[in-house]
Amino acid sequence: MKTLKIFAILTLSMLTATLQAQEKEKPLSPKGTQVIAHRGHWDVDGSTQNSRRSLQLALDMDIYGSEIDVWLTRDGHLFVNHDANYDGVTLQDATADECHALILKNGEHMPELKDMLALLKKSTTSTKLIIEIKECRTLQQNLESARQTVKAVRKAGMQKKVEYISFSLAACVEIARLDPTARVAFLSGWITPKELHKLGITGLDYHLAVFQKHPEWVKEAHELGMYTNVWTIDNDEHFREFRDMGIDYITTNNPKGAVNVVSQ
Numbered sequence: 065m066k067t068l069k070i071f072a073i074l075t076l077s078m079l080t081a082t083l084q085a086q087e088k089e090k091p092l093s094p095k096g097t098q099v100i101a102h103r104g105h106w107d108v109d110g111s112t113q114n115s116r117r118s119l120q121l122a123l124d125m126d127i128y129g130s131e132i133d134v135w136l137t138r139d140g141h142l143f144v145n146h147d148a149n150y151d152g153v154t155l156q157d158a159t160a161d162e163c164h165a166l167i168l169k170n171g172e173h174m175p176e177l178k179d180m181l182a183l184l185k186k187s188t189t190s191t192k193l194i195i196e197i198k199e200c201r202t203l204q205q206n207l208e209s210a211r212q213t214v215k216a217v218r219k220a221g222m223q224k225k226v227e228y229i230s231f232s233l234a235a236c237v238e239i240a241r242l243d244p245t246a247r248v249a250f251l252s253g254w255i256t257p258k259e260l261h262k263l264g265i266t267g268l269d270y271h272l273a274v275f276q277k278h279p280e281w282v283k284e285a286h287e288l289g290m291y292t293n294v295w296t297i298d299n300d301e302h303f304r305e306f307r308d309m310g311i312d313y314i315t316t317n318n319p320k321g322a323v324n325v326v327s328q
Contacts, residue, residue, distance in 0.1 A: 097313065102296050116183060133146045151167075177195070197235045199230065214246070227246070247267060275292070293313040295315040
């Protein structure tokens with residue numbers, strides 16, 4: 065009887081150790097790592113960054129999200145472009161007419177946010193539009209850009225299919241104030257998950273070097289009910305590294321490659 069008891073204790077201990085080891089191997093992200101196309105799916109023929117075509121191709125992939133960048137013009141329109149300047153025109157200082165006249169590398173006219181929201185509205189996939197509100201020169205411009213973006217999303221009725229990101233902490237906080245149900249992530253990596261959570265921010269969207277330095281922030285964020293996103297990684301080694309770290313989302317210029325790795 066004593067021998068059987070000892071055997072049972074040893075067996076239970078071994079089973080517990082095995083389960084604990086398996087638990088440690090599981091990704092921290094409960095749904096598994098998902099993919100966001102950086103500036104759309106643009107690295108293919110006929111497409112280019114932040115174009116209607118790049119968004120449509122990302123929607124066709126039915127991945128988690130497609131990211132775009134928006135600037136507020138001086139006459140209150142939101143145009144989609146990464147850099148502050150395009151073809152000699154500074155978007156913040158330009159009018160809507162001046163921005164409409166700009167031609168992208170694939171021949172499209174520069175789109176407005178409302179054009180991208182219209183494409184999103186037509187889509188039957190679950191892919192979300194991740195809107196980066198570009199950091200402007202002044203606090204007031206950042207706040208106004210945030211307000212106008214939220215207003216445009218509401219007008220399109222796309223609140224449930226849009227998420228927000230920004231390097232401007234003020235813009236992030238303003239979006240959270242205007243729409244407490246919105247998913248908003250901060251892009252600059254100098255704030256801990258706990259500090260962001262106190263501000264009403266729901267996610268941290270940090271450069272890979274930040275998460276490599278602070279891998280514990282992934283678990284801390286999840287414990288606070290927040291999500292994590294890493295930018296911008298494009299190779300299999302990094303896809304595997306951050307998938308295994310438990311990152312919720314990978315933002316990448318190589319969405320097909322990322323999907324192949326994270327689905328393994």
